[in-house]
Amino acid sequence: MTALLEVRNVSRFFGGVTANLDVSFSVDQGVVLGLIGPNGAGKTTLFNCITGFYPPSRGEIFFEGQRINGFPPDKVCRLGMARTWQKVRPLAKLTVLDNTVVGALCHTNSVPEARQIALEQLRVVGLEKRANVLAGGLPIGERKKLELARVMATKPRMILLDEVMGGLNARESEEIIGLILDVKKRGLTQVVIEHDMKAIVRTCDRIVVLNSGEKLAEGSPQQIVNDPRVMAAYLGDSGGAKA
Amino acid sequence: MAVFLQSALSGILIGGVYALTGIGLTLIFGVMRVINFAQGDLVMVGMYCTFWLFVLLGIDPFLSVVLTMPALFLLGALLQRTLINRVLDALPQNQILLTIGIGLVLSNTAMLVFTSDYRILSTSYSSSSVALGVIRLSTPLLFCFLITGVITAALYWFLVKTDTGHAIRATAQDRDAAQLMGVNVRFMGVLAFGLGSALAGAAGALVAPIYYIYPQVGGAFTLKAFVVVVLGGMGSIIGAALGGILIGMSESLAAVYIAADMKDLCVYVIFLLVLLLKPSGLLGKSRM
Amino acid sequence: MRTFLPWAVAAVALALVPLWVQSPYALHIFILLFLAIALGESWNIIGGFAGQYSVGHSAWYGLGAYGAFILLQRKAIAPWFGVWVAIAAAVIIAVAVGWITFRLRGPYFVLASIAVAEIIRLAALNWKELTNGAEGILAADVPPLRLGGTVITDWNSKIPYFYMGLGMALFCIAVNFLVKRSKLGYYLQAIREDQDAAHSLGIPLTLSKNTGLAISAACTALAGGFAALYIGFIEPQGVFGIEVSIQMVLTCIIGGIGTVAGPVIGAVVVVLLSEALRASLSSAHLLVYGVLVIIVILTMPDGFVGFIAHRLRRKAAA
Numbered sequence: 001m002t003a004l005l006e007v008r009n010v011s012r013f014f015g016g017v018t019a020n021l022d023v024s025f026s027v028d029q030g031v032v033l034g035l036i037g038p039n040g041a042g043k044t045t046l047f048n049c050i051t052g053f054y055p056p057s058r059g060e061i062f063f064e065g066q067r068i069n070g071f072p073p074d075k076v077c078r079l080g081m082a083r084t085w086q087k088v089r090p091l092a093k094l095t096v097l098d099n100t101v102v103g104a105l106c107h108t109n110s111v112p113e114a115r116q117i118a119l120e121q122l123r124v125v126g127l128e129k130r131a132n133v134l135a136g137g138l139p140i141g142e143r144k145k146l147e148l149a150r151v152m153a154t155k156p157r158m159i160l161l162d163e164v165m166g167g168l169n170a171r172e173s174e175e176i177i178g179l180i181l182d183v184k185k186r187g188l189t190q191v192v193i194e195h196d197m198k199a200i201v202r203t204c205d206r207i208v209v210l211n212s213g214e215k216l217a218e219g220s221p222q223q224i225v226n227d228p229r230v231m232a233a234y235l236g237d238s239g240g241a242k243a
Numbered sequence: 244m245a246v247f248l249q250s251a252l253s254g255i256l257i258g259g260v261y262a263l264t265g266i267g268l269t270l271i272f273g274v275m276r277v278i279n280f281a282q283g284d285l286v287m288v289g290m291y292c293t294f295w296l297f298v299l300l301g302i303d304p305f306l307s308v309v310l311t312m313p314a315l316f317l318l319g320a321l322l323q324r325t326l327i328n329r330v331l332d333a334l335p336q337n338q339i340l341l342t343i344g345i346g347l348v349l350s351n352t353a354m355l356v357f358t359s360d361y362r363i364l365s366t367s368y369s370s371s372s373v374a375l376g377v378i379r380l381s382t383p384l385l386f387c388f389l390i391t392g393v394i395t396a397a398l399y400w401f402l403v404k405t406d407t408g409h410a411i412r413a414t415a416q417d418r419d420a421a422q423l424m425g426v427n428v429r430f431m432g433v434l435a436f437g438l439g440s441a442l443a444g445a446a447g448a449l450v451a452p453i454y455y456i457y458p459q460v461g462g463a464f465t466l467k468a469f470v471v472v473v474l475g476g477m478g479s480i481i482g483a484a485l486g487g488i489l490i491g492m493s494e495s496l497a498a499v500y501i502a503a504d505m506k507d508l509c510v511y512v513i514f515l516l517v518l519l520l521k522p523s524g525l526l527g528k529s530r531m
Numbered sequence: 532m533r534t535f536l537p538w539a540v541a542a543v544a545l546a547l548v549p550l551w552v553q554s555p556y557a558l559h560i561f562i563l564l565f566l567a568i569a570l571g572e573s574w575n576i577i578g579g580f581a582g583q584y585s586v587g588h589s590a591w592y593g594l595g596a597y598g599a600f601i602l603l604q605r606k607a608i609a610p611w612f613g614v615w616v617a618i619a620a621a622v623i624i625a626v627a628v629g630w631i632t633f634r635l636r637g638p639y640f641v642l643a644s645i646a647v648a649e650i651i652r653l654a655a656l657n658w659k660e661l662t663n664g665a666e667g668i669l670a671a672d673v674p675p676l677r678l679g680g681t682v683i684t685d686w687n688s689k690i691p692y693f694y695m696g697l698g699m700a701l702f703c704i705a706v707n708f709l710v711k712r713s714k715l716g717y718y719l720q721a722i723r724e725d726q727d728a729a730h731s732l733g734i735p736l737t738l739s740k741n742t743g744l745a746i747s748a749a750c751t752a753l754a755g756g757f758a759a760l761y762i763g764f765i766e767p768q769g770v771f772g773i774e775v776s777i778q779m780v781l782t783c784i785i786g787g788i789g790t791v792a793g794p795v796i797g798a799v800v801v802v803l804l805s806e807a808l809r810a811s812l813s814s815a816h817l818l819v820y821g822v823l824v825i826i827v828i829l830t831m832p833d834g835f836v837g838f839i840a841h842r843l844r845r846k847a848a849a
Contacts, residue, residue: 051731077733085731091724093789102721105714106733114714154733278638329829335637336584340784341828343586343777347821354815458815462773466649469642508653511646518643519631 002065004029004158004189005050005081010059012042012049012213019045021213022059027158027206032180032190034204034221036197038234041210043193044086047160051083052076064157078106080157084147084164086193092136096127096146099135103153114153121149125179141172148179158189165196177203201225209233249378250499251492256384257453258491259391260446264464265471265483266395267442273415273478274435277327277338281346283465285440288349289315289447290456291357294364297451304364304452305386308394311444319440323433331432346461353458362456369452387449394445395484398438402480411435415478470514476524485525538704545697549690558689564802565696566758571782571794572703573750576710577743578780579789582723583633584641587648589775590628591748594621595755596770597655600668609674614756618749624651625748629741636726645773652771667766670759692761699757703750707791710746719743723789751779774817781820785827787836796835 003026012020020042027033035043049056052073061068063081071079082103091099100118101111108114122128125145130138135146144164151159161180165173173196180203183190194200200207200221207224209216211233217224224230268282292311296302302310322345330338372379402408413421414431422428446464454460471490475482490510497509517524545561552558570592577583598617599610608616632643655662662668675685684691710716718739721729730736759765769775778801786797804819805812812818831838 053727053731072735073727073730074733074735077731082733083731085728089725089728091721091728093724094720098717098720102717102729102734103732105717109714111712111714111717114717150732278642326825326829333828333832336582336641337828337832339584339638339641340780340824344781344821344824344828347777347817348825351812351815351818351821355812355818359814466645469645473639473642502657504653504657508650508657511650511653514646515631515643515650518635518639518646522635522639 003027003062004064005191006062007046007050008060008062010046010049010056010061012045012054013057018213020049020056020210023210023213023215024059025208025215025218027189027191029189030184030187031205032184032192032203034200034207035191035193035210036195036200036207036224037210037216040212042213043210044162045213046210047083047162047191047193050076051081051160077154077156080155081160082151082154082156082158083160084144084151084162086162086166088140088143088147090135090138090143090146092134094135095132096135096138097122097131099146100149100153103150104155106154117155118149118153121153124152124182125149126175140167141169141175144168144172144176145179148176152183156188158191159183160191160193162193163195164192165194165199173199197225245377246499247496250495252375252378252380253384254492254495255488256380256388256491257495258488259388260450260487261467261471261490262484262487263391263394263442263446263449264468265475265487266398266480267439267446268468269472269475269478269480269483270411270435270442271439272472273480274411275327275331275432276335277331277342278335278469279436279439280339280342280465281322281349281461282439282443282468283461283463284346284349285315285319285443285461286447286450286464287353287456287458287461288318289444290451290454290460291353291447292444293448293451294362294456297364297366304366304448305390308390308445308448311448312441315444315447316437316441319443320433320437322440323436327436328429328432346465350458350461357458359458364451364456366452381453383452387453390445390449394442398442399480407434467510470510473514473522473524474517479524482524542697542701546694549693555689558693560802560806562689562692562696562761563806564798565693565700566754566761567778567782567798567802568700568795569696569703569754569757570751570779571786571798572700572707572791573747573754574779575707575783575789575791575794576719576750577740577747579783579793580710580716580723581719581740581743582789583740583744584780585644585744585747586641586773586776586780587644587646588747588751588779589771589773590648590651591621591625591751592755592758592775592779593651593655593765593767593771594624595752596759596765597662597668598752599756600670600759600765601661603670603673604668607672607674609676610670610756610760611676614753617756618752621748621752622745625744626741629744630737633737633740633744645776648771648773648776652767655767655771662767665766665768667764667769670763673760695757696761699753703754704791704795706746706750710743711791715739715742720789778817778820781824783834785820785823785834787834787838790834790836793834793836800835 006026008024010020010023023046037043048054050061052071055070063079068076097118100121101114104114104117122131125148127142127145127149165176177199204221207221208218209224209230216233217227217230264282264286268279271277271279289311292314293304293307296307297304330341368382371382373382373385402412410426411431413426414428418428471486472483474489475486494506494510498506574588577585595614595617598620599614602608602613602616603610628647632640635643656665673686675682718734721734722736722739782797782801783794785800787793805816808819809816827834
């Protein structure tokens with residue numbers, strides 16, 4: 001069986017700065033992969049490369065066996081790989097429902113049908129009561145849920161979640177963890193960027209650790225937690241100059 | 244060869260004026276990130292000031308620069324304080340629309356007060372010229388270029404050597420950092436808009452003896468100022484100076500070698516090409 | 532259904548106006564109003580829904596006007612047939628231009644749209660064999676409008692223009708409704724709100740914007756052809772000048788951008804105020820636009836419609 005997503009020797013340079021260097025890993029169907037690493041390790045850059053926001057400088061990316069380097073983001077999404085944003089990006093002047101409808105229109109031309117799909121996804125994340133509120137007026141916790149609903153509405157085979165728990169309180173994080181596990185139960189493949197190690201260990205099957213743009217380690221949560229190099233990288237980060 | 248030199252040189256001379264309006268625009272953009280669509284209309288106000296100073300008080304147009312510049316500075320500072328300041332955090336499109344509105348008010352008020360008649364400011368030296376080997380340069384254009392050079396040099400000195408100049412440049416480079424370091428960024432905005440308007444006023448005074456003066460003359464100057472600024476790189480003063488001279492030159496060369504009617508067309512085609520191929524402009528990276 | 536009822540009532544009421552109103556001046560005002568509505572609604576598709584603030588729509592307006600008149604002058608084709616050729620030309624050029632300029636964002640797109648319109652204006656000014664240059668084209672020998680064998684009108688009164696204008700305005704409003712409720716409408720609004728987020732949700736940016744622009748340019752060219760027929764004379768500055776584009780944009784801004792009712796309200800305000808002040812302003816009539824847009828941007832950035840909706844929402848909440 002081939003992996004759903006395969007990242008092969010991907011590097012990304014910005015001028016003289018190296019954001020990712022020679023990163024390789026693969027994600028099998030149904031797996032939840034955690035992508036962790038200190039600030040500035042190149043996690044979001046890697047997401048941007050995978051989802052087509054900028055092509056990798058070197059290396060290749062395969063989705064379901066198809067090489068997707070240089071595909072624009074909309075094409076990547078229609079192929080079945082959808083992402084959320086670290087800094088949430090609601091379509092502020094559209095309602096919560098319409099935000100989700102936009103996602104649902106990815107695979108249908110019928111607006112009424114898209115509305116059905118959207119309502120369903122809003123129910124899943126528990127936002128159905130807020131359907132007619134303008135998305136710009138939502139508090140942060142609900143915005144994160146909206147991102148999730150919107151992405152799920154595109155009927156993806158794989159989702160990439162960029163810090164969907166960032167800035168949330170304990171109760172809200174717990175809800176999101178529940179949603180991730182729920183999605184996992186339905187067999188959907190996920191790549192999750194997260195800072196909270198406890199959440200990572202609870203949700204992920206495998207973990208990839210990035211440090212200064214390079215892959216530092218890969219393994220099961222148990223292996224990673226006990227890996228001294230990972231500890232060192234994190235300690236180095238908190239001891240170093242933090243912005 | 245003489246034809247080439249002649250047209251290239253006159254192009255450079257008129258390019259000085261484009262540079263002046265462009266520098267004003269780029270200064271305002273640099274400090275406030277607002278694209279001022281009323282820039283050309285401020286040039287128009289400068290032209291009328293110069294015209295009336297000449298007709299009513301007999302003040303030479305090139306001398307009147309010392310009066311139009313402060314007057315336009317005040318007008319610009321006032322516009323910034325009362326209107327522009329209130330949309331600094333709005334969508335860029337709304338900022339543009341506000342300055343378009345200001346431009347419409349300026350040009351249409353001029354139409355109400357001065358009618359839409361074309362006026363000509365003619366001085367004793369209006370049609371005289373200076374011989375330079377085989378080429379002849381018009382005296383008013385030559386004066387115009389020299390004064391432009393002096394003003395640009397003075398502005399550059401102000402920005403590089405004085406404390407206030409440093410503060411303006413700091414604001415342009417990083418608004419938040421400048422604020423943290425105690426720069427009054429709001430005041431710098433007023434100052435920048437005032438200075439940008441004063442430069443437009445100076446350009447107006449300098450071209451008053453050369454162009455027809457009428458209420459809608461500003462539109463052409465606004466468009467040309469954009470071309471100059473985009474060519475040089477938004478926010479770059481040296482870029483704007485260079486862009487002005489380049490545009491003046493390509494205009495006058497296109498008029499000679501392609502067709503007189505085609506010169507504006509050439510300018511806009513160059514503009515589009517720069518926008519599409521190198522939107523950061525020729526000197527986009529070096530700022531101020 | 533409840534959304535359409537007021538529109539249908541207004542349309543029927545307007546259609547009955549010529550039964551009571553015969554004054555050519557009053558009909559003239561209505562025709563100007565219809566033209567302003569059609570132009571505002573046309574711009575609204577790309578500017579309001581998609582947030583692409585083109586200040587170069589005079590290009591499509593002028594192409595509609597010139598296309599219709601050149602075919603009339605050269606080939607004796609009636610403008611109401613010729614305008615469709617003109618619309619096709621406008622759409623083709625618009626899509627070609629869009630393909631290049633839509634990669635630009637924000638103010639850079641605004642500047643590019645102005646440059647394109649200026650290039651087309653200068654081309655019209657200088658291509659004298661085709662356009663007659665700055666002298667412009669006077670409509671001569673407009674044939675009577677026939678249906679079957681019977682002459683419906685020979686264009687001697689304002690009434691046929693009134694109905695034609697009303698039909699055109701309603702058509703543009705209907706197009707706005709259709710676009711807004713379609714997949715394209717969702718896509719354009721998503722692009723307006725956040726281009727990157729839209730892209731990540733599977734929206735093809737350039738294709739969507741170009742489709743919006745094509746529809747917008749087609750409606751604008753239609754209005755341009757109508758305006759040329761009504762005024763009977765066109766010249767480059769009058770139809771391709773930046774003032775035309777600015778009036779289209781400001782009509783929408785003043786009324787409320789991205790809503791179907793906005794351009795209508797904007798057109799009513801702007802046309803009535805301009806007419807009321809015509810005597811005292813004469814050629815400075817754009818002063819009305821300037822003052823209104825300053826007031827609107829500073830005090831109600833979502834236009835009259837947004838302002839009223841906000842008020843209502845507050846009242847409902849209180």
